[in-house]
Amino acid sequence: MTDLRYYLGKLRRYAGARLYGQLAAMVALGLFDGVGLYMLVPMLGLLGFLGNGAGSVPFAEEGLETLRELPESLALPLSLAVYVLIVAAQAFFQREQSVRGARLQQGFIRHLRLTLYDSLLHSNWPFFIRRRKSDFHHLLTSELARVSQATHLFLQLTSSLVFTIIQIGIAFWLSAELTAVVLVSGAVIALAMRGRIRRAKEVGNRNSELSLSYYAGLNDHFSGIKDIKSNRLEASYLDWFRALTGRMEANFTAFARLQASTQSLYRIAAAALIALFVYLSFEVLRVGAGQLLLIVILFARLWPRFTAIQAGAEQIVSAIPAFQGLRRLERECGEAREPEEERTIEDERVRFAHAEIECRGVSFRYGGGSDYALRDVTVTIPAGKMTAIVGKSGAGKSTLADVLMGLLEPESGSVLFGGRPATGDARVALRHAVSYVAQDPFLFHASIRDNLLCVRPNAGEEELWDALRFAASDEFVKRLPEGLDTIVGDRGVRLSGGERQRLVLARAILRKPSILVLDEATSALDTDNEEKIRQAIDRLKGTMTIIVIAHRLTTIRGADQVIAMERGEASVRKDYRQDPA
Numbered sequence: 001m002t003d004l005r006y007y008l009g010k011l012r013r014y015a016g017a018r019l020y021g022q023l024a025a026m027v028a029l030g031l032f033d034g035v036g037l038y039m040l041v042p043m044l045g046l047l048g049f050l051g052n053g054a055g056s057v058p059f060a061e062e063g064l065e066t067l068r069e070l071p072e073s074l075a076l077p078l079s080l081a082v083y084v085l086i087v088a089a090q091a092f093f094q095r096e097q098s099v100r101g102a103r104l105q106q107g108f109i110r111h112l113r114l115t116l117y118d119s120l121l122h123s124n125w126p127f128f129i130r131r132r133k134s135d136f137h138h139l140l141t142s143e144l145a146r147v148s149q150a151t152h153l154f155l156q157l158t159s160s161l162v163f164t165i166i167q168i169g170i171a172f173w174l175s176a177e178l179t180a181v182v183l184v185s186g187a188v189i190a191l192a193m194r195g196r197i198r199r200a201k202e203v204g205n206r207n208s209e210l211s212l213s214y215y216a217g218l219n220d221h222f223s224g225i226k227d228i229k230s231n232r233l234e235a236s237y238l239d240w241f242r243a244l245t246g247r248m249e250a251n252f253t254a255f256a257r258l259q260a261s262t263q264s265l266y267r268i269a270a271a272a273l274i275a276l277f278v279y280l281s282f283e284v285l286r287v288g289a290g291q292l293l294l295i296v297i298l299f300a301r302l303w304p305r306f307t308a309i310q311a312g313a314e315q316i317v318s319a320i321p322a323f324q325g326l327r328r329l330e331r332e333c334g335e336a337r338e339p340e341e342e343r344t345i346e347d348e349r350v351r352f353a354h355a356e357i358e359c360r361g362v363s364f365r366y367g368g369g370s371d372y373a374l375r376d377v378t379v380t381i382p383a384g385k386m387t388a389i390v391g392k393s394g395a396g397k398s399t400l401a402d403v404l405m406g407l408l409e410p411e412s413g414s415v416l417f418g419g420r421p422a423t424g425d426a427r428v429a430l431r432h433a434v435s436y437v438a439q440d441p442f443l444f445h446a447s448i449r450d451n452l453l454c455v456r457p458n459a460g461e462e463e464l465w466d467a468l469r470f471a472a473s474d475e476f477v478k479r480l481p482e483g484l485d486t487i488v489g490d491r492g493v494r495l496s497g498g499e500r501q502r503l504v505l506a507r508a509i510l511r512k513p514s515i516l517v518l519d520e521a522t523s524a525l526d527t528d529n530e531e532k533i534r535q536a537i538d539r540l541k542g543t544m545t546i547i548v549i550a551h552r553l554t555t556i557r558g559a560d561q562v563i564a565m566e567r568g569e570a571s572v573r574k575d576y577r578q579d580p581a
């Protein structure tokens, strides 16, 4: 419940006065509903349905008198017209309120999405390497929708409660004894239903677990779809899918059953109560016909609210795991938030353009494990030169690059740029000056142009082609039927591995970085294209610091220095031919 309260607080801060306006409108609508209903009494009296019973209903006799003073031909049409007007006004008001409510709810969802997405993007790199990406999808889509829906439902429930209390007040005024009977019965039923709330929470927990597995599974399967297809693994994945969706279906059905039986229990209880009323009214309390009619109508409307409150409570409780999951993620993002940086991209480019990078006794372990990925690494990377990092798989090359880029913070030792330590916001700001090209390059499902412009939105056509030429990709882009406007497919699937690598390299250059990091970035290229890139990198020397991680000796031929990594330890060699890898 504290998690629900937390999100209600968020809603209050987000919506401000609008929230109270909305709640007041919900209550006003409920009252309006009651007025329309109450108007029926004098009308029924006018038609003679109540005999002298209207007198037992407060204000009904006065209303009836006013109607009787009017000419007979006018009284009924006039009172019916007033009734229709009241209901029409209520319908109009209801429409307005529904639209405002939807706007408020959608605005709140967007606000939650934005704050969560922002926190995720500003979380540090170790936060991401510890987690499954599909968990973020799950929380940002399905769980967030459940949270917003439950928050909205809670508001509806609150206004429903206020209105129910008002109606109970009116009912008390009409007949305290009968109302007391209904309330006691309602309380007894609510107590008997407590176990159902617990069951709703269990179903909600299972729902969260199952949908988490569903998202994670789908994500893995479609990421590995090529493996599945080429190894004919469809049948086993289908079995998994069938089993999981079967459990999801059973869980949803269990919840529907729970809700449906709650409804029917309340309905049966309502029939029993009405029967009890009629009996008590005639045989024991001897209330008038008009009063009895009004009470029956009032309770016929009041009782469904009790049912709705119980059903709403079950639904809200079933969403509590979603509240907990979302809040946990928010908290963890908050703890992993990178320091805010106030410097501009240009500041950083200038600052790092001619800065020598120095690692002094840097050690690092992943997740506080016992194995060091980097052990007491002391190296200097000269500015404007090309440094190669070589070593066997698992030797610590990528970890060293991540530390140099400020993605990972050393456990001990320090990294200095131009003699100044890169800590706190400086470590984050440093990345403005870095362009990184990974072994498995990432492209959006968009055109080549958009994929390039995302790093420098105002780059001109000529600059795009210059970058492409640099990365030896101008020729293949020109050959494509739609040139720069060709859609590359999901993660660039419509291009070859080498073409993807070259495009990402072009993008990295277009950014005009001060430090260029290539992590096995030419591994998918043929000898000709690799040679072209090597020559282009040679030309870049002097304009930026280049760090190349590579296995192939050909890639690092032009390196000014080689850092050889072995089990997390680094040694510097001047000549690439001494490379032990």
Ligand SMILES: Nc1ncnc2c1ncn2[C@@H]1O[C@H](COP(=O)(O)OP(=O)(O)OP(=O)(O)O)[C@@H](O)[C@H]1O
Binding pocket: 129, 366, 367, 373, 391, 392, 393, 394, 395, 396, 397, 398, 399, 400
């Ligand atoms: N996210 C991680 N969590 C835990 N351990 C990790 C993680 N990433 C890397 N390691 C471990 O750290 C060590 C260094 O890994 P790193 O990726 O830096 O090696 P590498 O030299 O770049 O290897 P490769 O050439 O295969 O990419 C390895 O023992 C690896 O198992």
